[in-house]
Amino acid sequence: MNPINKFIVQFVKILPQQVVYIFAKKYVAGPKLEDAIRVVQELNSKGIMATMDVLGESITKKSEAEETKKHCFDMLDVIKKYNLDANVSIKPTSLGLNLDKEFCYNQIEEIVKKAKEYNNFIRIDMEDTPYTDSTFNILKRIREKYDNVGVVVQAYLRRTYDDIVKLNKEGVNYRLCKGIYVEPEHLAYKGRQEVRENFVKILDQMLSDGNYVGIATHDDYLIKESYRLIEEKKLPKDKYEFQMLYGVTEHLRDKINADGHRIRIYVPWGEHWYAYSIRRLQENPQVAWYITKSIFSLK
Ligand SMILES: Cc1cc2nc3c(=O)[nH]c(=O)nc-3n(C[C@H](O)[C@H](O)[C@H](O)COP(=O)(O)OP(=O)(O)OC[C@H]3O[C@@H](n4cnc5c(N)ncnc54)[C@H](O)[C@@H]3O)c2cc1C
Known part of the structure; x- marks a missing residue:
């Protein structure tokens, strides 16, 4: 910066x-669920999919995590009710990962179970490195029971390529992004081009191993590289999607959509918009x- x-x-x-x-x-869509519904309906009318996320992270009380879970249930209900083309993204620390791992696991399992009943899908966001292993552990345990769940991996982390080589064999559904948190140099690549190269290497491996990937970037260079890999591998359109954040690079979003690729927009909403919005700024x-x-x- x-x-x-x-x-x-x-x-x-x-x-x-x-x-x-x-x-x-x-x-952000706005403070209320109705705001998110409106935004998702607008996107869907353009043939664009969405993932809804209620904002809030690193809570301090289990009751707050239960409140977040309730919001997740509400999102799943409205997606069903209004027939929205959307799924739900969740942040483990907003569901108690920073308080009690077992409690958080149970919260997430309940959400995935409800999504399964609705034939919907839950994406587990990836937060900073103190939570990486516990997030993967939750994912693995839930995948023993449910298949409608996927995780995010971050190309800036030095460990990610090794992580995905193992996870690919289990058929994990991914979102691949650069990563947003401030991490120390021994854990994360710092150079812009280094992160990009690792992104491409990871994406190549995921697609070669047949894993479904949400390619989450607004970086022109990475979008071009992704197009190249998709073409080289002659990938059918249902094996990947592009993903972007609400309010960012809409011209690229519309181009990808017009090029006939699947694209999903991350639509955050809720009262706790501050930390998320500062990261975007x-x-x-x-x-x-x-x-x-x-x-x-x-x-
Ligand atoms: C759908 C989705 C979900 C994500 N989930 C996670 C997650 O779970 N964990 C995590 O760590 N990170 C997550 N991220 C954030 C991600 O890691 C990056 O921080 C973010 O996407 C920016 O990286 P970039 O690849 O777009 O590249 P950048 O180099 O940051 O951006 C490329 C270009 O996009 C434009 N741009 C980018 N951001 C903005 C902005 N805020 N306003 C205006 N223009 C902008 C600029 O033109 C910029 O040059 C997610 C991103 C997306 C798209």
């Missing part, structure tokens, strides 16, 4: 939350311009 953008994000962090929401709202290479524009378009 360049120093001006870094300064801008630090400045945004000292503003009151109501002000930050002016910049954050581009990246940090990733926006034009954050200074974006914030200036948002201020001047205020009515």
Whole structure:
């Protein structure tokens, strides 16, 4: 991140939350489930799929995790009720991974079970490295009972290629992304091109081994490389999909859709939008311009 953008994000962090929401709202559907339903319906009308996510992470009480689980049930209910083309993404720490691993496992199992009843799918997001092993353990245990669950892996982690070589044999369904958390250098590649090369190497291996992959990136270079691999391997369209975040690079989203690939948008919603939105602002290479524009378009 360049120093001006870094300064801008630090400045945004000292503003009151109501002000930050002016910049954050581009990246979140809104505070209510109805907001997410509306956004998913708009996407579906363009032939774009969605994954819904209720925001919130690293909770401090089990009751908060139960609240998150209830929101997940509600999402599954509305997807069924309104016949939405959507699944649900979950964050293990919002379901108690940071409090009690067994409790978290049970919470996630209940969600996957309910999704199974609805013939739907649950994607387990990947958080920072203190949770990597326990997230994989939960995935493995749940997969012993259910097949409608997949996980996220992060190309910036040095361990990921070795992880997926093992997981591929079990037919795991993946989302592959670069990774967003700040990790130490002995655990994560830091160079932009290094991360990209690892992404391509991992994707190549996953697709060669026949695993379903959600290719989650807005990086032009990686999208071109993914197109190349898909073509080389003559992959049918139901063996992969592209994934992007709500509010990011819509022109690329529309191009991929127009090219006839499956594409799914991550639609976050909920009252706890702050941490997520700050991460998005940090990733926006034009954050200074974006914030200036948002201020001047205020009515
Ligand atoms: C569907 C989905 C789910 C994800 N789930 C996880 C997860 O479970 N765990 C995890 O660690 N990470 C997750 N991520 C985040 C991911 O790891 C990256 O941090 C994020 O996608 C940015 O990486 P990039 O590949 O788009 O490359 P970048 O190099 O960051 O971005 C490429 C280009 O996209 C544009 N761009 C990117 N972000 C923004 C933005 N916020 N605003 C405006 N333009 C932008 C810019 O033009 C930029 O040059 C997810 C990402 C997606 C798309």
